[in-house]
Amino acid sequence: MSQETAQHKTEQADLLKLEGIGVRLGGRLVLSDVTFGIRKGEFTGLIGPNGAGKTTLLRVILGLQEPSGGQVLIDGEPRQAHHNSSIGYVPQKLVIDPDMPLRARDVVSLGLDGHRLGFGFPSSRRRELIDMALRDVGAEKFADARVGELSGGEQQRVLIAHALISRPRMLLLDEPLANLDLKSEQEIVALLGKLARDNEISVLLSAHDMNPLLSVMDRIVYVANGHVATGSTDEVVTSEGLTRLYGHHVDVVRVHNRVLVVAGE
């Protein structure tokens, strides 16, 4: 990213802002004083070890988990039900039975009005929208296959199309790269990077490994030990910074443009 666009983005107001969020699960404080913002069209990686609270943070933003403190702001106002349509969501790996009577195009169709009561009558306009969404994610080849029979990478594409067809301004993805083979992983990352750039959609993606995302991430939100550190990868992922966050000694090693975070002596 050039200096000017980076400059331009800092002047812009946050699309999403978390202010002092704390979360208590079963009486235990799992996150405290989490503060960060996401700007329009920005690709943010929500990185941290398994069990750090990445899913919990996404659930707070989605309104599925009530925080014990702090607030979630969208366009500067507290998050309310009418903001649901601004947020597209791709949940963690779904287990879909092969006999589930949903073709890829049916799943995308549910993204349009799956939350509404009533009948969805087929129309050429509707079909066009669905075909377009499938094409945008490269899923046209398996549009008429049952979603339960698709591979993990193919399912991710379909779920991304499902999330995007209602034209949200923000896309939240929970560990979309888990259980994918290397090739699908790279394809999904490239696809998301392109979607964020071309459509100015803010992407917030959780992952336990930041390496596949280094080429597309504008910013990183690193979660560990109930707290977050946020900024550019270079600012956040340092031995000193992460040692402070984890609360014990951590070494950050860079090899061939890859980053390894290892527990220190």
Added chain:
Amino acid sequence: MHFLFEPGLLASGPVRTALLVGGIVAVASGVIGVFTVIRSQSFAGHSLADVATTGGSGAFLVGLNQFWGFLAAGIAAAGLMEAIGVQRRRGRDVATGVVLGAALGAAALFLYLGTQQTSTTGASFTILFGSMFVISPDTVPALIASGAVAVLAVAVLARVLLLTSLSPDLARARGVNVRLVGMAYLIALAISVSLSAVAIGAVLSTALLIGPAATALRLTKSPVRAMAASALSGVAATWLGIVLAYDSDDWPPHGHGWPVSFFVVVLVVAGYLLTYVRRPRRLAPRSPHEGAECSPA
């Protein structure tokens, strides 16, 4: 065709009632059954049917039509199952088991008292295994209306039910009250189970709920087609079962037709088994990566 359609089949009043009610019951069970299968609620469906037995036998004891007993008990049980909670799988299993045991115990008492009153076993047989030939024409309008309400409710909820089956969190994030939708669905299921309890008996109603739906899910891949195929195969099994039961008057032992419920259930199961004769649609490996494992090293 005379060997199949005995003369006088359609002239018989009870047969006409059976064809009408059987058709409606099969459509309702077929459409609702698709969601029962994809929501993995076959156990709930069967439990509702068992609890309906209590209502049906209770209604018989106090001289009401069994359908109202089935319906009242079914809806009460649906509410109870929901109230017990969906948070914990194990808690739900235990609670359902306990409620089920109590309900069936009461059913045993009611059926016993019923046979003492009338000194026949006909009533218990009808409640447990149904008989479409003894449906009172007075209840037909109520049966049609209930079936229509249940099918319409599920059709209106269809998209939300599908989204919820895909992922409850996905539905919640879009503002769907997943619990309320689940409750509404369970009530529609209770109505459908009550209807099939009237038609083929409380004990066998699960067969008509699950069988055609499972068959349809093996043959179709879109939700609308699955519902249509499920309803159609259910109607086919029910109507053919009625015809065979009517014909069976001439089978040994003479003078007594075989139970219509037997034929319906056998046909439903046969239809399901037939789908296995068909070659599986997708033999090829799912993705190139999985395929690579099969290639010689």
